[in-house]
Amino acid sequence: MKKLSVAAAVFLAAAAFTAFAQNSADEGGRVLGLEKAWNHAIEAKDTKALDQLLAPTFVAVEIDGSVSSKSEFLAGIKAPEYQPSQAVNEDMSIQVYSNSAVVVGIFRVKGVEKGKPYVHRERFIDTWIKRDGGWQCVASSATLITAK
Amino acid sequence: MAAALAPSAFAQSPFNDEAGRVLGLENVEPRHRGKDIKALGQVLAPTFVAVDMDGSLTRKSEFLTGIKAPSYQPSRAVYEQISAHMYGDTAVTTSIFRVKEIEMGKPVVRRERFIDTLDQRRPNLAMCRQLGHPDPHKIA
Numbered sequence: 001m002k003k004l005s006v007a008a009a010v011f012l013a014a015a016a017f018t019a020f021a022q023n024s025a026d027e028g029g030r031v032l033g034l035e036k037a038w039n040h041a042i043e044a045k046d047t048k049a050l051d052q053l054l055a056p057t058f059v060a061v062e063i064d065g066s067v068s069s070k071s072e073f074l075a076g077i078k079a080p081e082y083q084p085s086q087a088v089n090e091d092m093s094i095q096v097y098s099n100s101a102v103v104v105g106i107f108r109v110k111g112v113e114k115g116k117p118y119v120h121r122e123r124f125i126d127t128w129i130k131r132d133g134g135w136q137c138v139a140s141s142a143t144l145i146t147a148k
Numbered sequence: 149m150a151a152a153l154a155p156s157a158f159a160q161s162p163f164n165d166e167a168g169r170v171l172g173l174e175n176v177e178p179r180h181r182g183k184d185i186k187a188l189g190q191v192l193a194p195t196f197v198a199v200d201m202d203g204s205l206t207r208k209s210e211f212l213t214g215i216k217a218p219s220y221q222p223s224r225a226v227y228e229q230i231s232a233h234m235y236g237d238t239a240v241t242t243s244i245f246r247v248k249e250i251e252m253g254k255p256v257v258r259r260e261r262f263i264d265t266l267d268q269r270r271p272n273l274a275m276c277r278q279l280g281h282p283d284p285h286k287i288a
Contacts, residue, residue: 065261100238123203129235145203
């Protein structure tokens with residue numbers, strides 16, 4: 001009887017772990033999908049879509065070390081002089097911690113700013129929070145990659 | 149819930165709320181100055197990642213090795229300003245970190261803006277990440 005109970009407990013623990021791992025993978029996939037949607041929104045300068053992805057308390061640290069709030073970030077995307085032609089993530093990894101997730105990746109953006117073409121590769125870290133069944137980004141930080 | 153503290157207030161904070169506890173953990177100055185790898189190792193989660201100023205990515209073990217390296221000799225490391233925002237069990241802090249160190253025999257002062265994410269359900273409020281940004285005004 002005791003052996004049976006132990007076996008049942010092990011089975012239940014294994015099932016719970018499998019369910020947790022599956023759930024984390026599903027949630028991770030959802031967040032990575034939102035990262036792609038973010039890039040599409042940047043390419044299209046779609047601030048309405050970005051508004052949905054970013055939490056009201058969103059904060060960004062730009063590659064020059066400046067910090068911007070959600071409204072400032074959206075204004076920067078909307079600015080006529082910001083003309084990204086391509087925005088893609090070269091690789092991404094994600095860690096899901098229950099109701100938060102941290103995505104690390106490389107963001108490559110091609111565009112024209114003040115008449116000059118540029119290609120930037122930036123290492124980013126985004127923090128996402130799950131609230132009311134949906135994910136929103138609360139913090140984003142980017143560092144220009146100069147390391148070889 | 150958001151909390152922001154100037155350096156003087158930060159030093160006197162009673163840390164009697166969650167944001168205060170997080171800000172207390174962020175006070176790594178003694179750990180950096182003393183190069184206390186053991187204390188840092190307890191604060192950082194096994195999944196900790198950091199992005200250095202050149203955009204390179206380091207894992208926890210590499211980060212600790214860098215702190216331990218004889219070439220890293222910080223004489224003083226302080227936060228100029230720090231704020232924390234709580235999202236349930238997750239805290240996001242933003243700050244400017246100023247460190248004085250000797251680089252190739254010359255004294256330098258570096259200012260870095262960073263964002264940290266901390267998960268308070270893990271032992272000692274494990275830190276998930278740290279990011280440094282160069283300040284254009286590097287003072288010799």
